[in-house]
Amino acid sequence: MITTYRKYFEPAYGDPLPGTRIQAPEVCDMEDFGKWRKMHHLQTIADLTNDIKSCYCYRPIMEIETTDTAVDRDGAQIPLRIYHPQGEGPFPIMLFIHGGGWRMNNLDIYDYVPRYFAKYGHVAVVSVDYRLAPEYKFPTGLEDAYAALEWAVANAGSYRGDPGSVTVCGDSAGGNFSAVLCLMSRDRGGPAIHKQILLYPATTFLLKERTESEKRYGNGDHFLIINSELGMVNDYFADQKDAENPYASPLNADSLRDLPPACFISAECDPLLDQALMYAARLQDEGVPVDYHLYTGVLHAFINQTYQKTFEAMDDIIAAVPGSYR
Numbered sequence: 001m002i003t004t005y006r007k008y009f010e011p012a013y014g015d016p017l018p019g020t021r022i023q024a025p026e027v028c029d030m031e032d033f034g035k036w037r038k039m040h041h042l043q044t045i046a047d048l049t050n051d052i053k054s055c056y057c058y059r060p061i062m063e064i065e066t067t068d069t070a071v072d073r074d075g076a077q078i079p080l081r082i083y084h085p086q087g088e089g090p091f092p093i094m095l096f097i098h099g100g101g102w103r104m105n106n107l108d109i110y111d112y113v114p115r116y117f118a119k120y121g122h123v124a125v126v127s128v129d130y131r132l133a134p135e136y137k138f139p140t141g142l143e144d145a146y147a148a149l150e151w152a153v154a155n156a157g158s159y160r161g162d163p164g165s166v167t168v169c170g171d172s173a174g175g176n177f178s179a180v181l182c183l184m185s186r187d188r189g190g191p192a193i194h195k196q197i198l199l200y201p202a203t204t205f206l207l208k209e210r211t212e213s214e215k216r217y218g219n220g221d222h223f224l225i226i227n228s229e230l231g232m233v234n235d236y237f238a239d240q241k242d243a244e245n246p247y248a249s250p251l252n253a254d255s256l257r258d259l260p261p262a263c264f265i266s267a268e269c270d271p272l273l274d275q276a277l278m279y280a281a282r283l284q285d286e287g288v289p290v291d292y293h294l295y296t297g298v299l300h301a302f303i304n305q306t307y308q309k310t311f312e313a314m315d316d317i318i319a320a321v322p323g324s325y326r
Helices: 030-052 058-062 112-121 140-154 173-188 212-217 240-244 273-285 308-320
Strands: 065-073 076-084 091-097 124-128 161-171 195-199 262-269 290-299
Touching: 058 112, 065 140, 076 112, 076 140, 091 112, 091 140, 091 173, 112 124, 112 308, 124 140, 124 161, 140 161, 140 173, 161 173, 173 195, 195 308, 212 273, 262 273, 262 308, 273 290, 290 308
Parallel strands: 091 124, 091 161, 161 195, 195 262, 262 290
Antiparallel strands: 065 076, 076 124
16 A cells, blocks of 8 residues: 655745744634534634735625535535626536535635635636534545535536536645545546646545654644644544545555546645645656646645735636636
8 A cells, every 4th residue: 555655846845925824723622622613613704704805806706696505415415505607608617625624614714715716717616515523424524525526517507517627626625525536536437527626635644654744834833733643633534444545545545547637736834735745746657637836935724815825826726627717
């Protein structure tokens, strides 16, 4: 089994830009995690809204119409939010999968990101509110995302989407899901995915030693605390052996052949940087076209900030979507 791999390129591992905001690592109340998560979500939404309101794009993106619906999976209603571009279509489809360490965040926290894609890229975005750990263990949230992919393709006509251009896009844990959905699509015979856009994805739970990016940025003074020697997000799994499943650790899959072209969006000052670089290298070595964008001086989760590099990254994402208007 592959547990580590070469990197797509060797990064400089530089310092954050002077104006980069560095949040303290999250300290969760595990005795009442559900209550703590709800309060954290409300505060995060308030903070993000306050930031984005001062940006020129705020009013244009808020003109994007949305529809809230749901897909049924095993008797559970999995919320979806559709972002409708202006115009007649059909529009390229993006399934957007938010990050949050498999345990955090929701549609509202990431609302501005799909709005931007719909407004400036004329992309029909379906955002999925998958179920979270620790209440729901692997692979519940992942299968929710796969059900959302099936729904997005089967119902494309209802929101003027083009099933001939389907992109999966997600950040962090959502980047993990996006990478894995491509494996699932290949293994299960569909739905067809034409592009994978992976924002600072987690690609393996099986590292035995800390990577250079973990050593440099994973100690809490660059937002995240990650130490692969001690395990990562253990409450995502009911059985720690599940971490060996390629649908949890795609870097360790037997084969990455016959997957859609990949676009990587990485933050330089991110403990997960090397995981993305290893996955990109392995995709390339197995014949998958790779386009890699590294944004120097920014931290993990910078897509939810209002830096100039945030908007540059979102424009690069739009440009990577087959059939987008950017």
